[in-house]
Amino acid sequence: MMPHPIVIKVGGALLDDEKAARQLMTQIKALQKRRAVAVVHGGGPLVETMMTGMGLTSEKVDGLRVTPDAHMPVVCGALAGSANKQLCALAIGAGMTPTGLSLMDGNMISCQAISNQLGAVGQATPNSSVLLELLIKEQFLPVISSIGCDDNGRLLNINADQAATAIAQLLGAELLFLSNVEGVLDELGQRFTTLDAMQLATLSQSGVITDGMKVKTDAALQAATELHRAVFIGSWHAAPEDLLNATTGTQIQPEATKAGEIS
Numbered sequence: 001m002m003p004h005p006i007v008i009k010v011g012g013a014l015l016d017d018e019k020a021a022r023q024l025m026t027q028i029k030a031l032q033k034r035r036a037v038a039v040v041h042g043g044g045p046l047v048e049t050m051m052t053g054m055g056l057t058s059e060k061v062d063g064l065r066v067t068p069d070a071h072m073p074v075v076c077g078a079l080a081g082s083a084n085k086q087l088c089a090l091a092i093g094a095g096m097t098p099t100g101l102s103l104m105d106g107n108m109i110s111c112q113a114i115s116n117q118l119g120a121v122g123q124a125t126p127n128s129s130v131l132l133e134l135l136i137k138e139q140f141l142p143v144i145s146s147i148g149c150d151d152n153g154r155l156l157n158i159n160a161d162q163a164a165t166a167i168a169q170l171l172g173a174e175l176l177f178l179s180n181v182e183g184v185l186d187e188l189g190q191r192f193t194t195l196d197a198m199q200l201a202t203l204s205q206s207g208v209i210t211d212g213m214k215v216k217t218d219a220a221l222q223a224a225t226e227l228h229r230a231v232f233i234g235s236w237h238a239a240p241e242d243l244l245n246a247t248t249g250t251q252i253q254p255e256a257t258k259a260g261e262i263s
């Protein structure tokens with residue numbers, strides 16, 4: 001039986017570390033010989049830089065960037081444009097054949113605005129895997145930005161961890177979140193090797209898990225629970241296979257199905 005595909009989500013700060021980005025692409029090329037791989041990427045720091053350059057400011061609420069529709073040309077330019085093409089170019093540099101995509105391509109992911117307060121910020125739901133399966137079958141490396149749109153054609157900014165969760169659900173894949181930290185850390189900066197839903201809730205309530213890591217662990221818990229397997233949070237300096245073998249990073253365990261609940 002073919003092993004499950006792997007979705008690798010990379011945080012936008014990777015783009016500020018060209019050496020690490022090139023190393024990661026080399027690892028992905030090696031992994032691609034044995035497993036189907038798709039990359040989902042963020043680009044938060046690039047959005048900040050481009051907004052500042054244009055004299056715009058933005059704030060985050062619970063780790064999500066409040067995005068007026070008028071800011072979408074800049075957000076799209078940063079994520080679906082610059083960040084996506086930089087990563088595709090690095091994939092070419094490592095000898096792969098990337099295809100740059102956004103969530104709406106091939107109707108992969110349906111998106112819906114979350115609230116008026118957040119503006120053009122959406123939540124992501126898996127829709128069609130046809131395009132991704134075609135690309136993966138032909139050994140293309142899908143490189144997917146977290147720009148989506150709703151059914152009326154309104155462009156939406158999706159948090160990239162939530163986008164990666166939807167793509168992993170679409171493919172029934174294993175999911176790795178690669179970031180600038182070695183995993184989820186305790187109040188002393190020590191890495192947790194594994195965390196379950198109850199531990200995550202306690203760590204969030206006590207303010208140990210905050211900001212972007214809160215969004216990431218929420219997304220990881222949702223993905224782990226729906227995919228019935230652990231999801232991995234780790235550093236892009238680690239080899240993806242070491243994360244999959246749990247020799248580094250933090251494993252987020254699926255939530256046990258409540259008694260009587262139909263899964």
Ligand SMILES: Nc1ncnc2c1ncn2[C@@H]1O[C@H](COP(=O)(O)OP(=O)(O)O)[C@@H](O)[C@H]1O
Nearest residue numbers: 011012179180181183184185208209210212213
């Ligand atoms: N308990 C925690 N462990 C690790 N990082 C944490 C924790 N709580 C908050 N963070 C912050 O979350 C950041 C990672 O989230 P984020 O910046 O959104 O990453 P990415 O851009 O890769 O998705 C870390 O750099 C750190 O500043």
Ligand SMILES: CC(=O)N[C@@H](CCC(=O)OP(=O)(O)O)C(=O)O
Nearest residue numbers: 011012042043044064065159160
């Ligand atoms: C709604 C929302 O917060 N969107 C994110 C999308 C990019 C992202 O998530 O990038 P990282 O993975 O680098 O954090 C943003 O605008 O920053």
